[in-house]
Amino acid sequence: MKTTAVYRWREGFHPLVEASAVGPYVDRLLEKYADGLKPSHVLQEAKAQPGTPLHACFEWDDAKAAHRHRITQASTLVRALVVTRSGLLSDEPKRVALSVRSSDTGPRVFMSTDVVMNDETLRRRFIEQAGRDLSSWRKQYGELKELHRLFSMVETQLQRLAA
Numbered sequence: 001m002k003t004t005a006v007y008r009w010r011e012g013f014h015p016l017v018e019a020s021a022v023g024p025y026v027d028r029l030l031e032k033y034a035d036g037l038k039p040s041h042v043l044q045e046a047k048a049q050p051g052t053p054l055h056a057c058f059e060w061d062d063a064k065a066a067h068r069h070r071i072t073q074a075s076t077l078v079r080a081l082v083v084t085r086s087g088l089l090s091d092e093p094k095r096v097a098l099s100v101r102s103s104d105t106g107p108r109v110f111m112s113t114d115v116v117m118n119d120e121t122l123r124r125r126f127i128e129q130a131g132r133d134l135s136s137w138r139k140q141y142g143e144l145k146e147l148h149r150l151f152s153m154v155e156t157q158l159q160r161l162a163a
Contacts, residue, residue: 011136023051075099078110100126131158 006015007023009015015022033041046054059065082093097110100122116122138151 011132015057017053017056022057022111025052098126100129127161131161134158 003022005027007019009019012108025045026037029042029045030037040055043058046052046058049055058066078097079095079099081096082097084091084093095113096118098113099108100107100111100116102111102122110120118124134154138154141147141150
């Protein structure tokens with residue numbers, strides 16, 4: 001039986017190139033690098049093939065690429081920073097800042113964890129994002145039967161929170 005492949009980008013990913021144009025290139029790379037495809041392989045192949053959809057997925061202007069990389073580094077830095085405060089009920093490290101939408105239509109921004117946890121609207125938005133993240137995680141690992149009970153428990157809790 002012949003199958004048909006339909007490629008799409010995961011939710012929230014918006015590149016300039018359609019997934020249907022890039023998917024076949026990635027499939028070929030998975031075959032070529034059957035022992036393990038690395039991001040460096042993808043970049044190498046894209047660089048060697050100007051004019052292809054794969055090539056168009058990358059920023060080739062070094063100044064723009066460097067700026068985007070530094071933005072990613074800044075985001076990683078803020079996401080990775082934790083603090084332990086003495087004199088509290090828990091001395092567990094917690095994130096200094098959380099990524100949340102400060103308005104219903106605004107972009108995600110970092111805000112103090114304390115501010116998010118103590119503001120009803122921001123906290124609700126953060127919980128909603130957690131639900132989307134958990135749904136994504138479930139899609140990623142949904143084929144693992146060993147986790148189905150956990151998925152069910154998480155789904156039940158998310159429904160309770162939404163009510």
